[in-house]
Amino acid sequence: MLTCPDGHLSAATDYCDVCGAALSSGAAPVPPAAAPLPCPACGAPISARFCEVCGHDSALPAPGRAAEPVAGRADLTAVLPESVAPTVEFGKSEQDSAAGESVWVATVAADHDLYQRMLARKGPDAERVEFPGFYPERRIPLRGNDFLVGKRSVSQGVLPDIDLGIAPVDIGVSRSHARIHVDRDVLTVTDLGSTNGTSINGVDDLIPPGTPVPLHSGDRIHVGGWTTITVTLEPV
Incomplete structure (x- = not known):
């Protein structure tokens, strides 16, 4: 093949196949491509x-x-x-750590058995508390250390991490009812002087206010007239 004055490659030897320009007889052929190395x-x-x-x-x-x-x-x-x-490496220690990670989860639910026990012992709000017809469970991961349990009040500056003021509301729950503290795999609950108190695992005896009580995975925290919070340690 030859190269025309405008640089086009042409198979013809008289006129360029691309632009039609005349090709001189002295046009240099295109050198063959070098062999790959x-x-x-x-x-x-x-x-x-x-x-x-x-x-x-x-x-x-x-x-x-x-x-x-x-x-x-x-x-x-x-x-x-x-x-x-x-190189694609995943450190064994990182894998083992990720596989071994876990987090506490608080599951909030309406507990009819708790409601019946509250009526039987005639709690402070027994005459006013009503059990909800529908209350979907809520799962709240406890990522951190301290979690306030109560009912939200912007005017009082109370912003619970576990807000039990979402309808339908358990009126037996105090604004600042209890506090859950997490320290790695150790979890405690402290009643903050609530009106109806806090109990654990179906026992009617209330835990003493201001005293942290240790909990284990699967334990149930009872607050208000019918609210139960089950805490579980779950893998991430």
Whole structure:
């Protein structure tokens, strides 16, 4: 093939196939493309800077140990030299840590048995408390250390982490009823001097106000007229 004055490649020798310009008899033929060189890392033929097989940068010094050429697509980690093999590592300690992580979860539910016990002992709000017809469970991950249990009051500046003021409201729950404290896998609950008190695991005896009481996964915290909070330690 010849090159016309405008740089087009032409198979014809008299006029350019592209623009029609006259070709001189002295037009120089286009030199054939150079043969691809072998990759210094894996030996595969390359026509650019980076090898399409192993990714080696030909601008870098040749690696000390070359790998065998690869035919077709293969597992590169099995054929690349150590100097250019890709490294994808996940620290074992990080994996083990992630696998072993857990978080406390508070599940809030309406407890009819608690409601009946409250009526039987004639609690302070027994005449006014009504059991809800529908109350969907709420799961609240306890990510942190201290969690206030109560009912939200913007005017009083009370913003509970576990807000029991969401309708339908248990009127037996105080604004600042109790506090849950988390220290890794240890969890405690403290009654904050609430009107109706706080009990645990179906026992009617109230826990003493201001005293942290340790809990275990699966324990139930009873507050108000019918609200039970079950705490569980669950894997992440």
